[in-house]
Amino acid sequence: MTDRALSVVRAGALTTVQDLGRPGHAHLGVPRSGALDGPAHRLANRLVGNPASAATLETTLTGCAVRLRGAATAAVTGAPCPVTVDGRPVPWGAPVHVPAGAVLEAGPATHGVRSYLAFAGGVGPEPVLGSRATDLLSGLGPDPLADGAGLPLGSPCGPPPAADVVPCAGPAAELVLPFLPGPRDAWFTAEGLRTLTDGRFRVSAASNRIGLRTEGPPLERARDGELPSEGMPLGALQVPPNGLPVLFLHDHPTTGGYPVAGVVPERFLAAAAQAAPGTPVRFVRLGRRPGAVAHPG
């Protein structure tokens, strides 16, 4: 039996296997999925000498603990949290050596939401459609971690990583979400669009990997009803009938019939992945370069 494996000691509130997801299948109804905080996922991999495509563990608020069958280099990034090996404190945001049989624990997030645990060689369940990511909308990929479950690890593919330490950002006082208007901003009144940029919103506790839900003033619609189903982008600000924008994250449905008032570019989504329920949200309208998308005539 290989010693490239881990067993789950404490699964935490929700811990899933994540990588860069499975883009290119939206036309079949398959969400992109993948790590919600892409930069944190990539950094964790870099610290242990993995390519960005290697799978990591993504925790939610309460962290998780795993026992490694064989010795491995590991790193924890994303939401800052106390990290221990067999109960002894080790650095967050740095490669750490975990001896065979030892337990690596990422504790509850001190701020932020999602921590990433990378292991040299990557977490290695069988890929589905080219990705090991757990997709909570469609059920593709491995199940979320459960206490006592096991997961294989891949073989380290690079030289031992150089020593590297990551600065730890403080908690964000508010979540700023820049967006480009459209494609369906015409479904809202001018007043409704002003509500989006001027209103006081907060991250709702009903948020998940599918979408960051908000609480705040509802956006006034210029038209009733639903659109015929249309393709939905990552970062869509979709507005259901209750008028409260939902920011589509990586497990979002690929089509939908509620109007999208704006789209948050992907580079701003990592901050959304780390915004805890109750965090104030401010939507900032970005200017579109003139003529970037021009109509004939």
Added chain:
Amino acid sequence: MTPDRTPDGTETAVRGAGRPSPTVLPVGEHGLLIELARAEDAEALHAELLRRAADGRLPAVREIVPAARTVFLDGLADPGALAVELPGWHLPPPAAGDRAAVEIPVHYDGPDLADVAALWGVSADEVVRRHSATAFRVAFCGFAPGFGYLTGLPEHLHVPRRENPRTRVPVGSVGLAGPYTGVYPRSSPGGWQLIGRTEAVLWDPRREPAALLAPGTPVRFVPQDAPVPAPRTTACEESAR
């Protein structure tokens, strides 16, 4: 307002002599939503996009997602250039009969068969005859991996969704809603009118291709006489949450 909108928020689109030009809407930094007047125009544009992608005449794109009246393109390096060029494309109508239809065996014994017969004003047997005589095509996919929205029923046979959606629709259920027919690839909640069941596996991520139905696939339903056994639990269903 974005530069591509008139002040009252309506989109400006040039209307040619024949079919109206598509309306191109920006989606974020790298996407375009192309809206067409009719469902068949959206199918024609989708077919043209796939032809151009196959011939290397389409810029690199991550997703091409057809839907009811639209095609969504994402991951374009320069969406503006394509937005200018695209409304001038000639779109041949989707070709019928150029591909063999996927045949889906169906036991027409669904719980809503009588309701659909009443809505159509015909007998249950006539529902089976008309439905299985229809040449369907997958207009688009969504809702769940492997779920295709199939068009082909004439407008007078369109039916509303059920007033009370079911909390659990069995895997393989064949249902009708609006202009569409669909087959549930796994057990899920659903509000479509169920007229039958199939044992065909619509979605298997270990199979290549994983989806039995992809946008553009022609489909026929073939009535089966023998009673269908209880639905099997699929891997998809076990992992459904």
